[in-house]
Amino acid sequence: xxxxxxxxxxxxxxxxxxxxxxxxxxxxxxxxxxxxxxxxxxxxxxxxxxxxxxxxxxxxxxxxxxxxxxxxxxxxxxxxxxxxxxxxxxxxxxxxxxxxxxxxxxxxxxxxxxxxxxxxxxxxxxxxxxxxxxxxxxxxxxxxxxxxxxxxxxxxxxxxxxxxxxxxxxxxxxxxxxxxxxxxxxxxxxxxxxxxxxxxxxxxxxxxxxxxxxxxxxxxxxxxxxxxxxxxxxxxxxxxxxxxxxxxxxxxxxxxxxxxxxxxxxxxxxxxxxxxxxxxxxxxxxxxxxxxxxxxxxxxxxxxxxxxxxxxxxxxxxxxxxxxxxxxxxxxxxxxxxxxxxxxxxxxxxxxxxxxxxxxxxxxxxx
Numbered sequence: 001x002x003x004x005x006x007x008x009x010x011x012x013x014x015x016x017x018x019x020x021x022x023x024x025x026x027x028x029x030x031x032x033x034x035x036x037x038x039x040x041x042x043x044x045x046x047x048x049x050x051x052x053x054x055x056x057x058x059x060x061x062x063x064x065x066x067x068x069x070x071x072x073x074x075x076x077x078x079x080x081x082x083x084x085x086x087x088x089x090x091x092x093x094x095x096x097x098x099x100x101x102x103x104x105x106x107x108x109x110x111x112x113x114x115x116x117x118x119x120x121x122x123x124x125x126x127x128x129x130x131x132x133x134x135x136x137x138x139x140x141x142x143x144x145x146x147x148x149x150x151x152x153x154x155x156x157x158x159x160x161x162x163x164x165x166x167x168x169x170x171x172x173x174x175x176x177x178x179x180x181x182x183x184x185x186x187x188x189x190x191x192x193x194x195x196x197x198x199x200x201x202x203x204x205x206x207x208x209x210x211x212x213x214x215x216x217x218x219x220x221x222x223x224x225x226x227x228x229x230x231x232x233x234x235x236x237x238x239x240x241x242x243x244x245x246x247x248x249x250x251x252x253x254x255x256x257x258x259x260x261x262x263x264x265x266x267x268x269x270x271x272x273x274x275x276x277x278x279x280x281x282x283x284x285x286x287x288x289x290x291x292x293x294x295x296x297x298x299x300x301x302x303x304x305x306x307x308x309x310x311x312x313x314x315x316x317x318x319x320x321x322x323x324x325x326x327x328x329x330x331x332x333x334x335x336x337x338x339x340x341x342x343x344x345x346x347x348x349x350x351x352x353x354x355x356x357x358x359x360x361x362x363x364x365x366x367x
Contacts, residue, residue, distance in 0.1 A: 021282030044225025047194020195345030
């Protein structure tokens with residue numbers, strides 16, 4: 001692990017940008033129809049619990065990172081295998097998010113550009129940032145955070161003043177009861193993006209004021225959940241349920257609908273800027289924790305030497321995991337969210353916490 005220091009504010013910024021990531025791109029929890037915003041909020045509540053689970057593990061082993069305490073809790077062989085599985089999973093997820101970025105740019109800006117070229121441009125910037133360390137990534141987040149929120153608030157005001165929102169599109173609430181919402185929560189919104197906060201288990205040791213990390217993390221996840229719920233409510237209010245579900249990138253369609261005083265329109269560039277920034281941080285953090293996990297697991301003294309080869313692996317994975325964007329989405333819904341996410345985000349952390357509790361039941365843990 002590198003000798004880096006991250007402030008509580010930087011941790012807050014990283015978690016918020018990471019949670020927004022590619023989640024603002026896709027029709028999140030749209031299977032709940034007009035109650036998608038409600039499914040996101042319930043998923044956020046579950047995400048708060050999962051964050052607490054991972055933070056609690058950190059309190060048991062504050063000087064260790066996940067690959068180390070996995071070996072301590074499960075034994076050398078099983079712990080090493082599990083830690084390596086997480087590294088592969090984080091790289092695979094980084095590739096999926098990178099694919100989302102590339103497909104978005106190809107669809108709305110660079111129609112004739114090969115996917116490989118678009119993804120390569122972003123991954124090269126990410127490789128450079130990650131090679132400089134998590135502290136540099138965190139400082140970069142500070143620089144962009146204010147601009148992201150400025151663009152978000154400006155977009156919200158313009159949508160409201162455009163008169164695009166039809167609240168009837170959000171009715172009736174709970175038309176089919178609570179069970180469809182619960183099904184979407186436990187198959188989608190609990191995992192993406194809220195369960196993904198498990199990556200910060202690798203970053204907790206860098207935080208300067210560790211006692212405040214839990215409150216900051218919970219607040220960041222809560223705020224991101226509210227932001228995503230509002231975003232989906234606006235998408236449905238503007239586009240309706242059917243059009244939101246059919247749209248690959250509903251927020252972009254919503255922003256393209258803005259027209260104020262017959263001259264302020266075609267504001268998709270603001271969406272593109274915000275999305276590129278958020279996806280940059282999401283891929284960077286996934287990439288970084290995979291890199292740091294590899295360095296710890298295999299005792300590599302110079303982790304930066306791995307940035308280019310691992311970055312190239314993520315790049316090639318992003319263009320080969322699916323032959324089309326439709327297949328990419330289908331793979332995500334039918335395989336990733338049903339099998340990989342429950343195992344890596346819920347089952348394993350709960351199992352590790354249970355074992356840690358019994359092994360340390362005589363040890364007092366503060367916070």
